[in-house]
Amino acid sequence: MAETLTPDICVIGAGSGGLSVAAAAAAFGVPVVLIEKGKMGGDCLNYGCVPSKALIAAGEAAQAVRDSGKFGVNGHEPAIDFGKVNAHVHGVIGAIAPNDSVERFEKLGVRVIQAAGRFASPKILLAGDHAIEARRFVVSTGSAAFVPPIPGLEATPYLTNETIFDLKEAPAHLIVIGGGPIGLELAQAHRRLGCKVTVVEAFSIMPKDDPAAVDVVREMLVGEGVEIIEGAKVGSVAMDGNRVAISAEVAGKAMRVAGTHILVAAGRRPNVNGLGLDEAGIAYSAKGIVVDRRLRTSNARVFAIGDVAGGLQFTHMAGYHAGIVIRNALFNLPAKVDYRAVPWVTYTDPELSHVGQTEAQAREADPTAKAVTWSFEENDRAQAERATEGFIKAVVGKGGVVVGATIVGRHAGELILPWVLAVQKRLKIGDMTSIIAPYPTLSEVSKRVAGAWYTPQLFSNRTRRVVRAMQWLP
Numbered sequence: 001m002a003e004t005l006t007p008d009i010c011v012i013g014a015g016s017g018g019l020s021v022a023a024a025a026a027a028f029g030v031p032v033v034l035i036e037k038g039k040m041g042g043d044c045l046n047y048g049c050v051p052s053k054a055l056i057a058a059g060e061a062a063q064a065v066r067d068s069g070k071f072g073v074n075g076h077e078p079a080i081d082f083g084k085v086n087a088h089v090h091g092v093i094g095a096i097a098p099n100d101s102v103e104r105f106e107k108l109g110v111r112v113i114q115a116a117g118r119f120a121s122p123k124i125l126l127a128g129d130h131a132i133e134a135r136r137f138v139v140s141t142g143s144a145a146f147v148p149p150i151p152g153l154e155a156t157p158y159l160t161n162e163t164i165f166d167l168k169e170a171p172a173h174l175i176v177i178g179g180g181p182i183g184l185e186l187a188q189a190h191r192r193l194g195c196k197v198t199v200v201e202a203f204s205i206m207p208k209d210d211p212a213a214v215d216v217v218r219e220m221l222v223g224e225g226v227e228i229i230e231g232a233k234v235g236s237v238a239m240d241g242n243r244v245a246i247s248a249e250v251a252g253k254a255m256r257v258a259g260t261h262i263l264v265a266a267g268r269r270p271n272v273n274g275l276g277l278d279e280a281g282i283a284y285s286a287k288g289i290v291v292d293r294r295l296r297t298s299n300a301r302v303f304a305i306g307d308v309a310g311g312l313q314f315t316h317m318a319g320y321h322a323g324i325v326i327r328n329a330l331f332n333l334p335a336k337v338d339y340r341a342v343p344w345v346t347y348t349d350p351e352l353s354h355v356g357q358t359e360a361q362a363r364e365a366d367p368t369a370k371a372v373t374w375s376f377e378e379n380d381r382a383q384a385e386r387a388t389e390g391f392i393k394a395v396v397g398k399g400g401v402v403v404g405a406t407i408v409g410r411h412a413g414e415l416i417l418p419w420v421l422a423v424q425k426r427l428k429i430g431d432m433t434s435i436i437a438p439y440p441t442l443s444e445v446s447k448r449v450a451g452a453w454y455t456p457q458l459f460s461n462r463t464r465r466v467v468r469a470m471q472w473l474p
C-alpha cells in the first residue's frame with residue numbers, strides 16, 4: 001500500500017537544479033521531498049562537469065611535461081598510467097559527493113526517496129512505495145546524450161558521457177561523433193593523455209561561438225594532433241574485426257575512419273520520457289518541457305528547471321533556475337528569467353568563454369554595434385607563460401553600452417566575469433577603462449580592450465584639433 005506524503009514541495013531529480021531547490025526550501029523550513037532514481041548529484045557530479053574537468057586537468061598535467069622544454073625545463077613525452085588517471089577522476093567525484101549525498105540532505109531536513117518518479121495525475125506523483133501530493137512540484141530530471149539514428153550504431157559498442165569516465169585503459173584511437181563543447185573537451189583531454197583522436201562533425205565545430213575564436217581553438221587542437229573532420233555526414237557505423245569504423249561523406253567524397261572506441265557527443269536530449277507528463281497535463285516536446293518566464297509549466301502546480309526545461313544546458317543555468325523557482329514557489333514572487341547575461345565556457349586549452357551577444361547578433365539587432373579586439377600577444381603575463389594564443393573581443397552597442405564579450409585564451413573562463421557584470425548591469429565600455437588591473441595579470445586584457453575602443457577616437461582629427469587648441473590656453 002503506497003504511503004501518501006503531502007510536502008509543500010516535491011523535487012524530481014537530485015542534480016544541479018533539484019539539489020539547489022531542495023536545499024533552499026529546507027533552509028527556509030519548508031517540508032520538501034526529493035526524488036532521485038540514479039546517483040545523487042546528477043550529471044554534473046557523476047558524468048559531466050566534474051569528471052570532465054578532472055580528466056582535463058590530468059591532460060593539462062601531461063601537456064605541461066611535454067611543453068616544459070620551452071621554459072628551459074626538461075620537456076619529454078610523459079608516461080601516463082590511465083588506470084591512475086581514472087582513479088584521480090573518481091577521487092575528485094568522491095571528494096565532492098558528500099555535498100550532494102542523501103545523508104547531507106536528510107540532515108538539512110529533506111526527505112529523500114531513491115526511486116523513479118512518475119506523475120499519475122496532475123496532482124499526484126508516484127515514487128517507489130510513495131504517492132506524493134505536493135503543493136508544488138519541480139521537475140529537474142536533466143538530459144542524456146542524444147544518440148543520432150545512424151545505421152549500425154545501436155549494434156556497435158559506443159561510449160557516452162555516462163560510460164567514458166569508467167575507462168581504466170586508454171582508448172588507442174577514440175572517434176568522437178560531435179564537435180560541440182563536450183566532444184572537443186574530451187577529444188583534447190584524451191589526446192593529451194596519449195590517445196589518437198578523431199573528431200567527426202556534421203557541420204562546423206562549436207557553431208554557437210564566434211568563428212574567429214573557434215579558429216584559435218581548432219588550430220590548437222589540430223596542432224596537438226587531434227584530427228578534426230568537419231562537414232562529415234556519417235552514413236553508417238560498423239564493427240571491423242575488433243575495431244569500430246565510421247563511414248561518412250565529406251564534400252561529396254566517401255571516407256572511412258576506423259578506431260578502437262566511439263564516443264557519441266552529438267547533443268543532448270531532455271529527460272521527458274517515463275515521467276507521466278501527459279497524465280499530469282504538462283506540455284513538452286523533444287526540446288524539453290515547455291515553461292514560461294517564471295518557469296511554470298502548463299500545469300499550474302508544476303515548475304521545470306535545468307536541462308529538462310530546454311534552452312542553455314549548464315550547471316549554472318540550473319542553479320539560476322532554482323533561484324527563480326524558489327522565489328515563485330515559496331514566496332509567490334513573480335520572478336522571471338533574464339537570459340541576457342548568461343556566460344558559457346568551453347574548457348579546451350585555450351578556453352573559450354562568452355557572454356551576451358556575439359558580434360553578428362549585435363549587428364543584426366543594431367547595425368551601429370561595433371566590436372573591438374585585443375590580442376593575448378600584447379599581454380605581458382601571457383608572454384611570460386608562453387600562452388599568447390587568443391584574443392578578447394568586446395561587443396559594444398548604442399551609447400557605448402557593453403552587449404557582449406568573447407574571450408579565447410588561457411583562463412578565458414576566469415576572465416569573463418567582469419564582462420558578465422558589464423552586460424547584466426548595462427555598463428559602458430568606458431567603465432572598464434577606469435578600473436585598475438593588477439600587473440602583470442591576464443585580467444589586463446579586459447582593461448586594454450576597453451582602452452582600444454577609444455584609440456581611434458584619441459587619434460581622430462577632432463581630438464587633434466582639441467589638443468592643438470588647448471596648447472594655446474594660458
Ligand SMILES: Cc1cc2nc3c(=O)[nH]c(=O)nc-3n(C[C@H](O)[C@H](O)[C@H](O)COP(=O)(O)OP(=O)(O)OC[C@H]3O[C@@H](n4cnc5c(N)ncnc54)[C@H](O)[C@@H]3O)c2cc1C
Pocket residue numbers: 012013014015016017018035036037038039040041042043044045047048049050052115116117118140141142143161182271274275305306307308313314315316317318347
Ligand atoms: C560531459 C559533460 C560536461 C559538462 N560540463 C559542464 C561544465 O563544465 N559546466 C556546466 O555548467 N555544465 C556542464 N555540463 C552540463 C551540466 O552537467 C548540466 O547542465 C547539469 O547537470 C544540468 O542539471 P540538471 O539539474 O538539469 O540535471 P542533472 O544534473 O542531470 O540531474 C538530473 C537528475 O534527475 C534524475 N532523474 C531523471 N529522471 C528521473 C525520474 N523520473 N525520477 C527521479 N529522478 C530522475 C537523474 O538521475 C539525475 O540525477 C556538462 C555536461 C556533460 C554531459
